């Protein structure tokens with residue numbers, strides 16, 4: 001198969017979808033890899049490093065999209081990229097379609113088979129292609145929150161860990177999955193008083209063991225959240241219902257319960273945000289204020305640390321890229337039901353039930369969509 005990797009064009013996105021190690025794995029199996037010139041620069045990977053492992057460097061994104069049978073990316077395709085997709089082509093990337101009916105429609109119209117990293121599941125129902133980015137975003141969330149709590153940056157002016165004789169700040173993490181656990185790890189490491197909220201008691205049990213009692217776990221409910229908000233200096237939103245829009249766990253009227261210049265970090269912003277007052281921001285302009293509360297809502301947080309995140313992402317995507325390149329999406333998905341769950345759009349249809357529900361579209365089972373695709377071909 002011809003596998004193509006364009007340069008990411010979303011604002012402040014420096015990751016790339018493949019490393020030289022990934023090129024080598026595909027090349028060893030007889031696949032051809034096309035890389036847009038300069039695609040790895042943001043992650044400190046020169047074209048020559050790709051070429052040395054067998055990749056062919058092409059001058060622009062148009063050449064990648066025109067020649068590749070599978071396009072591998074990091075972020076959801078931007079409008080000029082959607083225009084270049086074609087029928088039967090495979091797109092393998094983060095898509096985050098639930099909050100974006102327009103992109104969903106664009107992908108349907110393209111006729112491409114679009115596999116979303118974030119809805120691929122492993123045999124335990126976990127999200128192996130979201131997890132590494134979630135680990136990074138969780139760690140950044142606490143770091144960013146601590147930074148924006150500084151007074152000159154508009155924050156309350158409190159140090160997360162306090163000092164002997166002065167109390168630490170309170171960090172409230174809502175959603176104790178991969179993001180939440182890592183956010184809490186850093187908050188505990190910075191010696192903040194840390195509280196993790198989740199609706200899954202099993203998850204709270206796991207966290208209690210993992211943290212060895214160094215953080216409080218709280219069963220999440222509207223009342224429990226309202227009782228904690230007045231005490232919190234930093235609130236990190238990290239909830240997820242896979243494929244669906246994020247549930248709103250803090251509403252606008254609840255902001256008045258909070259301390260002035262406290263900080264909200266909405267990591268779930270890529271699924272529409274879990275605070276009612278959130279809207280996506282960029283690394284260049286990461287925060288805004290609503291009712292005296294600083295909001296940090298960067299939609300591609302791991303993009304800020306590409307040297308870590310490109311390798312963390314590609315370590316996880318590589319086996320799936322190899323499976324799709326070796327066998328094609330239909331056969332690879334038939335063999336691996338977890339990969340099948342990654343197919344969000346195929347042959348003009350929405351094939352993931354939660355995405356269909358979120359964007360108000362019709363859900364077509366994957367087998368039907370792929371059968372139509374085969375008939376057309």
Ligand SMILES: NC(=O)c1ccc[n+]([C@@H]2O[C@H](COP(=O)([O-])OP(=O)(O)OC[C@H]3O[C@@H](n4cnc5c(N)ncnc54)[C@H](O)[C@@H]3O)[C@@H](O)[C@H]2O)c1
Nearest residue numbers: 133134137175177178179198199220239240268299300301
């Ligand atoms: N902004 C970014 O750059 C970035 C990067 C990575 C991940 N994310 C996003 O962060 C979010 C969390 O990802 P994750 O990998 O940690 O997911 P996860 O599935 O590992 O964890 C989500 C947790 O939320 C809990 N939850 C669900 N509904 C809840 C509710 N109403 N109240 C409290 N807890 C609830 C679940 O039980 C689960 O433990 C996702 O939306 C993901 O897309 C954003």
